[in-house]
Amino acid sequence: MRDGRRIGVLGAGAVGGALAALLDRAGHEVLVTARGEHADALRAHGLLLTGGWGESVHPLAVVDRLPADLDLVVLATKAHDSAAALEAARECDGVPVVVVQNGLGGADAVRDALPHSPVAIGLALFAASLVGPGRIAITGPAGLTLGGDAAALAVALPLLTEALPAPVGTAGDVLGAQWTKLLVNQVNALPAITGLSVQQVVAHDALRRLLVASMRETAAVGRALGVAWATIGPVGPAAVDALLAERAAPGGSLPGEDVPRALAAGMGDEPNPASTLQSIRRGRTTEIDALNGAVVAAGGRAGIATPVNAALVALVHGVERSGAFLAPEAVVTAVERGLGDR
Structure with missing residues (x-):
């Protein structure tokens, strides 16, 4: 294993895949869940990231379940897929989680599934597109805003600040954000x-x-x-x-x-x-x-x-x-x- 943290990403679609690639680029070991042709392409060729943050290929580990020995879990599925996705993280109860989704309710889904995990909310300001299996393009390079539990922020904030080539800020009132x-x-x-x-x-x-x-x-x-x-x-x-x-x-x-x-x-x-x-x-x-x-x-x-x-x-x-x-x-x-x- 390379130097760095061990991070699991639930949902390596456009936003989750972009974050997984950037965390891998920063030197961390990244495990992801994905499905269908996208998962097959990730296993065979890695993730190709293009667009506003440069072009790079990332050999991400595609897994069915996340192990317990992670430093951080990123939940980046669509909001309605949260409960099903979190089934793959049942062994991670207690691991800090950052929810990077549109809409409301993601933090509640995490607290239901992983009651001992501190939870942060991430609001992605960048735009990313899944342009094909294993290929993600950054169409709007911008930053990320974080808020939520202090224990989760203590882990997620430095990791994401280091990984993103754009500003990562915090919001005191995460509901307002x-x-x-x-x-x-x-x-x-x-x-x-x-x-x-x-x-x-x-x-x-x-x-x-x-x-x-x-x-x-x-x-x-x-x-x-x-x-x-x-x-x-x-x-x-x-x-x-x-x-x-x-x-x-x-x-x-x-x-x-x-x-x-x-x-x-x-x-x-x-x-x-x-x-x-x-x-x-x-x-x-x-x-x-x-x-x-x-x-x-x-x-x-x-x-x-x-x-x-x-x-x-x-x-x-x-x-x-x-x-x-x-x-x-x-x-x-x-x-x-x-x-x-x-």
């Missing part, structure tokens, strides 16, 4: 429905207005719940205020319309499919219920109507079933009743 990331992740649904990149969605006037409407609902629910919004990239308390403003911005834009524009601009020219579209293209169940669906569920608790988010959830599930993307005009028609007079 998760809600900000949930607001950012509103960019996922419309690409999954249309097959377009995030940049193409934001450039399309009608789709951008639907995106703003779903963001406005998310901001309203978070505000009703008393969320202390963190700042992630261009999104933070000022963006929430802009989204919830009563008046249009100068030039006739919707309130908050500059928020998705800023997100798209920060992604650069490389088309960003977002994670939900990647799942659609691979024929996998998406995490939409942990994204827009989480907004709908929280809105129900807060007494805030979320018809746009509910419509987007239904449309994503429709594409999951049919495999057929919708034209932008069809999307607008399908959700306009939810928009009402917004």
Whole structure:
């Protein structure tokens, strides 16, 4: 074994695979779980990382179960796969875990499965795509924000700070950071429905207005719940205020319309499919219920109507079933009743 720590990654997809490659590059022994053709390619050829952090090949150990003698476990599956994935880590109860997922609830899944493990939450700001079996491309090189249990942070923070070629910061209020990331992740649904990149969605006037409407609902629910919004990239308390403003911005834009524009601009020219579209293209169940669906569920608790988010959830599930993307005009028609007079 090389010098360094021994780290297990549950879910070596786009984000988990990128982190596994970077940790391997930093000199650690990395064990991963994966499935299907991706797992076969990792076993045969290692993981090829390309894009914004350079090109390199990483001989990761693909395992069915993680051993007990790990220094850190990274849970990077889709949120709805957490419970099943954690079955492969039953021997790791007590090992610090960092959950790097979209949506809410990952920490609860870890505490249910591994009650003695301290848990940190990681919010990936970088964009990664699984472009083929054993191949991951960094399409948006950015950092990572961590929060959660001090014992988990004490292990995860130095390891990830050393491994990532981008800033790794901490959030004092991890729930506020998760809600900000949930607001950012509103960019996922419309690409999954249309097959377009995030940049193409934001450039399309009608789709951008639907995106703003779903963001406005998310901001309203978070505000009703008393969320202390963190700042992630261009999104933070000022963006929430802009989204919830009563008046249009100068030039006739919707309130908050500059928020998705800023997100798209920060992604650069490389088309960003977002994670939900990647799942659609691979024929996998998406995490939409942990994204827009989480907004709908929280809105129900807060007494805030979320018809746009509910419509987007239904449309994503429709594409999951049919495999057929919708034209932008069809999307607008399908959700306009939810928009009402917004």
